[in-house]
Every structure is written in structure tokens, then in C-alpha cells.
Amino acid sequence: MTEHKKLVIGVFGFGVVGEGLYRVLQQTASLNATIKKVCIKNPGKKRNAPAELFTTEKSELLNDAEINVIVEVIDDANAAFDIVSTAIKNGMATVSASKKMIAEHLPELLSLQQQFDVPFLYEASACASIPVIRNLEEYYDNDLLQSISGIVNGSTNFILTKIFEEGITFSKALLAAQQLGFAESNPDLDVLGIDAVNKLAILLVHSYGIVSLPGDLLYSGIKNIELSDAKVAAEKGCQVKLVAKAVKLKNGKVTAFLLPHFVKPSSQLYTVRNEYNGVVIESSFSDEQFFYGKGAGSLPTASAVLSDISALSYGYRYEYKKLRYHTPSELTNDLYLKVYISFDALKNIPKEEFEWIEEFYNGQERSYLIGVIHFNKLVKDNWWKQEGISLIALPDSIIENIDIRKLKKRSLELAGIVG
Numbered sequence: 001m002t003e004h005k006k007l008v009i010g011v012f013g014f015g016v017v018g019e020g021l022y023r024v025l026q027q028t029a030s031l032n033a034t035i036k037k038v039c040i041k042n043p044g045k046k047r048n049a050p051a052e053l054f055t056t057e058k059s060e061l062l063n064d065a066e067i068n069v070i071v072e073v074i075d076d077a078n079a080a081f082d083i084v085s086t087a088i089k090n091g092m093a094t095v096s097a098s099k100k101m102i103a104e105h106l107p108e109l110l111s112l113q114q115q116f117d118v119p120f121l122y123e124a125s126a127c128a129s130i131p132v133i134r135n136l137e138e139y140y141d142n143d144l145l146q147s148i149s150g151i152v153n154g155s156t157n158f159i160l161t162k163i164f165e166e167g168i169t170f171s172k173a174l175l176a177a178q179q180l181g182f183a184e185s186n187p188d189l190d191v192l193g194i195d196a197v198n199k200l201a202i203l204l205v206h207s208y209g210i211v212s213l214p215g216d217l218l219y220s221g222i223k224n225i226e227l228s229d230a231k232v233a234a235e236k237g238c239q240v241k242l243v244a245k246a247v248k249l250k251n252g253k254v255t256a257f258l259l260p261h262f263v264k265p266s267s268q269l270y271t272v273r274n275e276y277n278g279v280v281i282e283s284s285f286s287d288e289q290f291f292y293g294k295g296a297g298s299l300p301t302a303s304a305v306l307s308d309i310s311a312l313s314y315g316y317r318y319e320y321k322k323l324r325y326h327t328p329s330e331l332t333n334d335l336y337l338k339v340y341i342s343f344d345a346l347k348n349i350p351k352e353e354f355e356w357i358e359e360f361y362n363g364q365e366r367s368y369l370i371g372v373i374h375f376n377k378l379v380k381d382n383w384w385k386q387e388g389i390s391l392i393a394l395p396d397s398i399i400e401n402i403d404i405r406k407l408k409k410r411s412l413e414l415a416g417i418v419g
């Protein structure tokens, strides 16, 4: 049996994930790895580890010849990029959980890894404890991968569960998500969908070889979702969940977006509650597979960091197979989406933008419509993100080619207007 490489680790950050890592490493005797130093920002804070472990001087880690792995689990994306890029340039294998930093710097991080021939692993950055990146990277061939759809943010799923199942208010649910260590230190990142779209951007490179900046993807969060939306969802037998999707269309191109969705009980995602995440992967011959696990929190996230550290000990690195050994897929906005939109004032809804409106409910306090709109119209305009308007994708929201006459006839039939 080959001896695994001894790993001497320098850790940046001792927050929720850093402290979790310290704890899980102490309980993983089989791994030949020790933390030599932890770099922190605030030396005054009381920490549950020996004082001599800590420093505020990053060069003590980055210039230590004995340290061969840098683990970066800090909260500040700019500082994180600085640390990670310096570590890679110094030839140190690097592990990170900073999804915002990774998503926003994917092109640079890809070229730094190639240029300096250094492994950079970040399993914890998407769906925390679920090993989805490594599975997408290693197992699913680009040609066979039909779609991924997932609940990839624990805090928003926790909040939706608490509001709609337990009837507690948004602000109380958010506070609980913060106290439990699920939420970002700026919780707007969770609530507005930014954290989840960052994760979608990371998953896209490992599933389809698509390198895209998160800001270029269509996304929204849960801030505008109302109790009345959940009631309509329930009438239709659905739940509201924030779902990230990447789907290969019939023309071979891929569409990717993050939107609240009406999720049917037949979907595995329907059962995903609280801070859990779930990802359904659909491939040509095996149909659907479902990955499920804790998507936030100290030890679940630390377990993914630990698994990356362990993978480094046998020389594992991402090869970005879909990007480098296949022709990467191309993103497209040329499709239609079927969406539910609720609003308090009809005048704020550009009805003429819709190809077809198949349901319209005019309520005293809140109204809604269900209609079909071109994807690009949502990309280009922001009216649907404004306060007072909530947009939720229908379960089978993607319409690739629209035949308006057929759709109109079917809608009229459904409405009982023609036979």
C-alpha cells in the first residue's frame, strides 16, 4: 500500500467552518494531517483552541516551507482571492469554501491552476456536505448529462420551511438561520439568491464545462415571495422552493437559471426541508439520481473541506474534463419560460411582454397570472424583481419552441372555451 502524503495545513479563518474543521480533524485519526497555524483577523476574540495556533500574519502561513496545504475559509471574498491566488502561485495545494470568491474569479482560478500546476479543491463551496462537484467532475459525461436541478442554499430553504410549514415570520426565520450559522454574514447574499447563483456558476463548469460569471445568469431569491404564493402553490399541490437549474435543450445548448419554483410532490426536491440541500441529476440512460444532505452549518461544511484535504493526500485534482477534454456546452437564452407572477398592482406588469397568459386571478389584495414569456425578456428587464412582484417558475417551466397557435388552442381547451 502506498503511504499517503503527510499534510501540514495552514488555515485562514476560524469562523463557523474553520472551527468546524479544527474539530473534525481532531476526530479523524486516519488522516495524516495536522494544522500548523491558523491565520485570523481579530486576535482579541476568545477561541476554543490553543492560543499558540493563531497568528494575524498571513505570511507566516504562505511563506512557511513546511506547510503544504492552505485551507481558506474566510468571509471576505477579495481577501480570499488574494490568499488563494498567492498560495497557488507559491505552489501550495489549496482548499477553499468561498463560493462568492470562486464564482467571481473562475477564469483566473482556472488559468492559475494550469500555470502553476497546483491542485485547488472546493467541494464545500456548493451544497456544503454533498459531494456534488466531485461527482459531476468524475462521473457524469457531458454528453449524457441532461440536467441538474437543485436546492443549493440552506438558509433560504430553512426560511421557506419555517415560514410556510411552521408559520413563523420571515425576520424570525432569518434570525434563526443566522444564529444556527447557516446564513452568510451579509444575509442578503442568501435571501437575494446571490449565494445560490454563485453555486450554480461553480456547478456549471463541472457539469457542462461552461465558464460564466454569476452576474450573467438569470436569478432571483426569495425576498418577494408572499404567503399568498405558498397558498396558490398548495392549491396546485406544490411547494415553493428556490431551485437552481441547468438543462440541456434539444439543440444541445444549455440554459441555466436560479428562480423560486413551484415544486410538485413527484420531485425529490419537494422533500428537502430546512437547511438541507438536494440535487437531482438527470442523465440519458440512468434517468434521475438524487443527492441529499446538509447544505450549511459548521460540521457539514467542514466535512467537505476535510474530504478535499484527504483527496489531496492521494494527489487528487480537478481536471475540468468537460472544459478541457470535451467541447464545452454553450449557454443559451433562446427559450421560453412558463411562470407564475403575483402582484399588488396590475399596472406594474407588462402584460404585452407575455406570449400567452393562461390563468389570471384578480384578488382584492393580491392578484396573479400564469403565462409564457421569452427568457431574454426576463434577462433584460428588471420589472419582475421589484418589490410587490413575485415571480415563480412552474414545474415544467422550460418551453423550447413555441407554437403560439397550438399553445393558444390548448389553453382555450383547458379553459373550456373551445372543445
Ligand code: HSE
Binding pocket: 125, 127, 128, 152, 153, 154, 155, 156, 182, 183, 184, 190, 195, 295, 296, 297
Ligand atoms: N449561507 C450558505 C447557505 C452557507 O445557507 O447555503 C452554505 O454555503
